[in-house]
Amino acid sequence: MHIFFKDVTVRFPIYDAKQRSFRQTLLSAATGGNINHDSKITMVESLKGINLDIRKGDRVALIGHNGSGKTTLLRVMAGVYKPDIGHVDIQGKVTSLLDSQLGMDPEATGFENMRLRGLFLGLKPNQIEGKIDEIAEFSELGDFLNMPVRTYSSGMVLRLAFAISTCIQPEILLMDEWISVGDESFKHKAEKRLHEFVDNAGILIFASHDHELTNRVCNKKIHLEHGKIINIE
Numbered sequence: 234m235h236i237f238f239k240d241v242t243v244r245f246p247i248y249d250a251k252q253r254s255f256r257q258t259l260l261s262a263a264t265g266g267n268i269n270h271d272s273k274i275t276m277v278e279s280l281k282g283i284n285l286d287i288r289k290g291d292r293v294a295l296i297g298h299n300g301s302g303k304t305t306l307l308r309v310m311a312g313v314y315k316p317d318i319g320h321v322d323i324q325g326k327v328t329s330l331l332d333s334q335l336g337m338d339p340e341a342t343g344f345e346n347m348r349l350r351g352l353f354l355g356l357k358p359n360q361i362e363g364k365i366d367e368i369a370e371f372s373e374l375g376d377f378l379n380m381p382v383r384t385y386s387s388g389m390v391l392r393l394a395f396a397i398s399t400c401i402q403p404e405i406l407l408m409d410e411w412i413s414v415g416d417e418s419f420k421h422k423a424e425k426r427l428h429e430f431v432d433n434a435g436i437l438i439f440a441s442h443d444h445e446l447t448n449r450v451c452n453k454k455i456h457l458e459h460g461k462i463i464n465i466e
């Protein structure tokens with residue numbers, strides 16, 4: 234089990250308002266699309282030459298100011314973005330809590346979503362049935378589990394997503410700053426479950442602005458600034 238990054242760079246093209254305007258698109262179509270604005274495309278480099286070697290048992294905090302590249306890095310690990318330059322090698326099954334709505338059907342109930350996400354996580358239907366009670370209990374959502382997920386608050390969706398995603402032992406768990414969401418008692422419960430997960434030796438990657446929390450949970454801190462790693466401690 235490992236996460237290995239070699240000189241990873243991720244870029245996003247930024248289109249200015251002029252290029253995006255309807256009039257410009259029409260004009261471009263009317264001239265056979267010959268007006269080329271490529272030279273005006275600005276690229277933002279979200280990650281610049283990132284090198285990482287993360288191994289089994291590592292609990293890693295990604296630390297940095299807004300826009301330093303934490304989310305982009307997590308999304309590359311989750312396979313959402315491919316590097317424009319460089320190479321990524323991930324050994325192990327990645328479970329991501331980056332976007333709790335991802336893989337949830339808002340029209341389906343909490344119970345139905347447990348089954349859906351369970352399948353998505355690679356569980357067999359009978360394995361999922363065996364976990365339903367535990368997930369329901371952990372989520373503390375009670376009767377809401379019979380209601381469509383669109384009626385949930387964002388904290389409730391997160392509880393459900395966390396309960397489902399951690400009902401199996403994930404190998405690599407990616408999280409955004411979700412832990413600050415939810416009430417105190419749920420936070421403690423979630424943290425206890427995370428400790429159990431880490432004790433069973435997986436990899437945890439965690440973006441956070443909360444120093445006290447990262448000191449308690451993580452054994453490695455990666456400091457990012459303007460898309461670059463400035464320090465690993």
Ligand SMILES: Nc1ncnc2c1ncn2[C@@H]1O[C@H](COP(=O)(O)OP(=O)(O)OP(=O)(O)O)[C@@H](O)[C@H]1O
Pocket residue numbers: 245246277278279297298299300301302303304305306
């Ligand atoms: N899809 C995108 N299109 C264009 N630029 C992007 C995109 N995603 C990220 N960026 C840019 O990349 C940089 C890093 O963003 P990222 O979201 O990774 O930062 P972050 O450290 O997670 O910030 P925060 O703490 O605010 O969540 C920022 O300058 C951002 O504007």
